[in-house]
Amino acid sequence: MLLGDLLTKRTDYTPVSPEAEYAVVGVQRSGWGFVRREPVRGDSMQFSKLMQLEEGNLVYRTITAFEAPSAVVGPEFxxxxxxxxxxxxxxxxxxxxxxEFMSLMTTFPEFHEAMSERCTGTVLRRKTLFVAAFQSIPINLPPLDEQQRIVDLVSAPVWQLYCMGFH
Structure with a gap:
């Protein structure tokens, strides 16, 4: 299965209002998550539209995508x-x-490699990962109940794992 089989690209953009201030974020490399930027007023940016993030969205950065900048939006963003x-x-x-399972996948070296090998361009810092190429990443996806067990196991405190017999 391909990543694109699991996703729908959002197109419900927010028009930029000159007098409004926007809390803008970027996406860090290797599944490290989001980083807050300084708030930006609409009249100081060159963009006519923005995308407001919803919890559970998947976001990636198209440029410098060889660094695997992708993350899933948590409640804080x-x-x-x-x-x-x-x-x-x-x-x-x-x-x-x-x-939550996709959030884990953004930290996997195999996912990073799949993003990196699909980048195009000749200048390293400007290499781009187009949407179709991102959606072409192959995914080995376990059933939902197994995804939940994996998420629970990875997020469990070490002491809980010890009590469950993982030592």
Missing amino acids: AGTFVTPQAFPVFRFDANRILP
Whole structure:
């Protein structure tokens, strides 16, 4: 299965209002998550539209994508904004993949490699990962109940794992 089989690209953009201030974020490399930027007034940016993030969205950065900049939006970043030209935003098919599982996948070296090998361009810092190429990443997806067990196991405190017999 391909990543694109699990996602729908969002196109419900927010028009930029000159007098409004926007909480803007970027996406860090290797699944490290989001980083807050200084708030930006609409009249000081060159963009006419932004994308307001929703909890559970998948976002990646199209340029310097060889660094595998992708993340799933958690509650602390819901409501913030990205520029849709550089940060495509997707919703998941919740009947097939858990956002928490996809969040883990963004940290996997295999996922980083798949992003990196699909980048195009000749200048390293400007190499781009187009949406179709991102959606072409192959995914080995376990059933939802197994995804949940994996998420629970990875997020369990060490002492809980010890009590469960993992030592």
